[in-house]
Amino acid sequence: MSELLEIIELGHPILRQTADPILDVQDPAIQTLIDDLLLTVKQTNGVGIAAPQVARSCQLMIVASRPNPRYPTAPEMEPTAILNPRILSHSSETVIGWEGCLSIPGIRGQVPRYQAIEIEYTDRQGRPQKMEMTDFVARIFQHECDHFKGVMFLDRVETTHALVTEKEYQRQMEALAKE
Template sequence: MKLPIYLYGHPVLRRESAEITPDYPELQKLVDDMWETMYYSEGCGLAAPQIGRNDRIVVIDGSAVAEHFPDCKDRKFTLINPVIEVLEGDTVTRDEGCLSLPDLSEAVPRVEHIRLTWVDENFEPHEEEISGFLARIVQHECDHLEGKLYIDHISPIRRQLIRGKLNNIITGKKRVDYPVRYAPKKK
């Protein structure tokens, strides 16, 4: 089932997410719905807070960007309770976008090399060193689990420059081609 994407300004995007346990109700249905939602919205990753759930679940499929970033080819994950360890290496600045911030992109500095530990939807443990653009996608999606957005990594001046666009999202003036939930209206 296609679920609505929660847009910038909605409080759910700023809350820290809770760990998932094996007895989580209807986990496989939630994961399947997240995949369907991500593909329908033409994303390469989706975190549970983006569908209104503060749970530590992320889905990623790098194939959408594999033409430009070969390290993403055939890289598809369901990450439950992911933990990132930053490894030695360079920080690279690249443009990022987000389904929760439609039609915006900003240059964001991120490390290029991480170690990722997680369990899959069957609660099988995994650990992998990941580099390049795939590491960026993982960091971006895992930031959502901490209540962070990519714009938290840009300078205050850049945030000021895009404030009008952010306000258009918050006030519901920004329209997109996928189902969304806007921030609650302030009274």
């Protein structure tokens, strides 16, 4: 049975480390971690989560975009386990958009990200995969990939004026929805 994992927060040293590649995708501990991350991202209203956020320094992320209280307009997709990913190519265009992080509760920031990316990764069965991602899903992937390099979204915010509290972010989103 899957276990809800504790999410570590900004200041924990693992969040600033480079994550190790996964050598054996079929290792039962990795398969259990995938299941636990799938449960954890769902229960915490995340749209993505990376293993370093649960104090496991390995290159495993879940991208799980769906509407939820933290991201009410997120597109729906099947939750996907992505192991040892890399970006093959990206658009020249970047887009500034709002991001939050389960490891930095209560804060949102405007972060520039590539609008479109092509990636390769290993799936949970150990098969190589390629995928194109755009817009919000591409943003999630880039955000989670940063966790493997010890980079937090706050490091990518261009100005502190682009930071707001979660409460103010929700207020602004509700006001936009009424327009």
